[in-house]
Amino acid sequence: MAGLKLLTKFDPQICLKTAWRTAQDFGYSLTPIGDCAKSFTATKGSALLGVLAGPFAPQCIFEISVGAYSDANEVALTRNTPWLMSGAAGVRKVNQRAEELMHAIACAIEKEGGTILERKEF
Numbered sequence: 001m002a003g004l005k006l007l008t009k010f011d012p013q014i015c016l017k018t019a020w021r022t023a024q025d026f027g028y029s030l031t032p033i034g035d036c037a038k039s040f041t042a043t044k045g046s047a048l049l050g051v052l053a054g055p056f057a058p059q060c061i062f063e064i065s066v067g068a069y070s071d072a073n074e075v076a077l078t079r080n081t082p083w084l085m086s087g088a089a090g091v092r093k094v095n096q097r098a099e100e101l102m103h104a105i106a107c108a109i110e111k112e113g114g115t116i117l118e119r120k121e122f
Contacts, residue, residue, distance in 0.1 A: 001063075003078035003122055004102045010114030012066040012073045016040070019064050019075055022108045026101055028062070039065035044097070058082045058090035060097050064105075072117055075109070077102050 008015065013035075020033055020040055028042035045059040061080040066073065079098040082090050106116050 001078045001080065003063075003076055004098060005074050005076040005120050005122060006102065006106055006109070006116050007072040007074050007118040007120070008109060008114050008116055009072060010109055010112070012038075012068045012075075014112060015073065015075045015109055015114070016064075016066045018108045018112055019066075019105045022105045023062075023064065023101060026104065028060075028101075038067070039063060042101070058094050060094050062098060062101065075105060076122075077105075 016033060016037060016039075020030060023030055023040075023042040026044075028044045030043075031041045033040045040063075042062045042064060043060065059080070059082060063078040065076050065078075067076070077098055079094055082094060102119075106119065110116060
């Protein structure tokens with residue numbers, strides 16, 4: 001699965017909680033996170049609606065995780081690619097929503113006092 005990642009020196013747990021609140025503000029359904037959590041899933045739309053509406057309403061399933069490394073910490077968003085149900089137009093819409101959410105997460109981390117060192121696609 002493809003995705004996006006942010007590199008920062010900011011605390012990974014604060015990054016995860018900030019990402020969770022940001023996804024909640026964007027209207028995603030979220031899995032709960034605890035004090036030791038390293039990831040959560042953000043979902044928008046439904047598989048049934050995705051089948052009926054095709055590229056107009058693809059289901060977005062994003063796995064958002066944090067990792068701590070010696071040189072930087074990362075916030076990663078792995079996105080689904082709904083080719084079978086919605087084709088290229090649906091995949092573009094999912095990619096666009098992932099970009100919007102990751103941009104909002106980066107802004108929220110900076111608002112909390114963190115600095116984004118780098119942004120990458122994988």
